[in-house]
Amino acid sequence: MRNPVHVVRFGELKPCRTAFIDAHTPGSDQKENFTIIGGGVSESADQHVHLSDQIGFNIGAAGQPPKCNNSLHTHRTAEVFFVLKGRWRFFWGQHGSAGEVILNEGDIFNIPTPVFRGFENVGDDYGMIMAVLGGDDAGGGVVWAPHVLAAAEAHGLVLGDNGRLYDRQLDETLPPGVAPITPLTEQQLTAFPELPNAAVVPHYVKRYWDLMALSDHQPCPVIGAGALIHDRPGFEVDFVSRGSLTSAYQSDRPEVLMGMRGHWKLTVDGTDTLINPGDTVLVDAGASRTLVPAVSGEASLYRVRPTEDPAGPTLGF
Known part of the structure; x- marks a missing residue:
């Protein structure tokens, strides 16, 4: 498997x-x-x-x-x-x-x-x-x-x-x-x-510290329909900060987690993976997962998932 x-x-x-x-x-x-x-x-x-x-x-x-x-x-x-x-x-x-x-x-x-x-x-x-x-x-x-x-x-x-x-x-x-x-x-x-x-x-x-300030809107939609950058480039991007994905969830699409600051513990189907700054992690669709900071202090990452939109952003707002 x-x-x-x-x-x-x-x-x-x-x-x-x-x-x-x-x-x-x-x-x-x-x-x-x-x-x-x-x-x-x-x-x-x-x-x-x-x-x-x-x-x-x-x-x-x-x-x-x-x-x-x-x-x-x-x-x-x-x-x-x-x-x-x-x-x-x-x-x-x-x-x-x-x-x-x-x-x-x-x-x-x-x-x-x-x-x-x-x-x-x-x-x-x-x-x-x-x-x-x-x-x-x-x-x-x-x-x-x-x-x-x-x-x-x-x-x-x-x-x-x-x-x-x-x-x-x-x-x-x-x-x-x-x-x-x-x-x-x-x-x-x-x-x-x-x-x-x-x-x-x-x-x-979008600036990093502005995204970190949105602690009550996490995960924060950064790119996508209805996001801070309301574009449809064929994928959506969320900003994830400390404590925002602590409950188990599933996704019907593959998702990529890209470590920015701090260290994260990703648990998928009971198995733990540590995500460090600069690491790129692909998680298949369907698997149950949680994502929590592994240590105290600042922690952030970007999450990317595909959408059904054409693979190219629009121009104009």
Whole structure:
């Protein structure tokens, strides 16, 4: 019988350092990408998939040293981040100049799908952000800004129209029938909105300490129909703090628990599992469970469950 609980420990995450087109571009060449649940959006065959379950969304992560950035891109499906470690600047627009916001540990950002976005570690230490991506098939879902493709080619990386990277530094060539991906034209770029901070930050960003303050509304719906961010990206996100899921419950959907602060004891069908900060735990549908803080002090995590909505958020409120 399948164990209903599947744990990926933070300390056991295996990075891919050649996941995307900007892997050789100075300023972006030190980033690490992690594929935790599902296939993710990596363009490299070198990625390690920790759990291949298809549950309606993907879980990934990005780790970067200070001053390292992730180049401008957009997605065809939802992309939600929360900051696990460090201090991060998120910026958006075709040239990264339309708007920006600084996020600290625990803050969550549901980035509007049709907007070009990038992010940078502006802290003093190695930082980590956790990601939720809409849909089971997130492969090929990344669209890069034209200048990112040009910079990558100048440093030996070419993205094929099959969604795979080819490294000329390793003498790799595009196979027969595969051509370099065609950059977006200026006319095509006009379809991607340039949104100011006032159109993004109030509606798509929620701060960790504001969520912690909602102690009488726990678990707190953060993303979903009727949530603080009232969007329908194909999954819903709840914020869970100390003592909010102490009674046994069941779910008719799989759920993912992502540790943020403190330590939690998850009990499923009588078996205990400890959830630490940075751990990702998939719990199958149907199993009875309780979730309680394992020690005294601050404790929080994010819970993600699939919905029947299309795997891409709307734009506009």
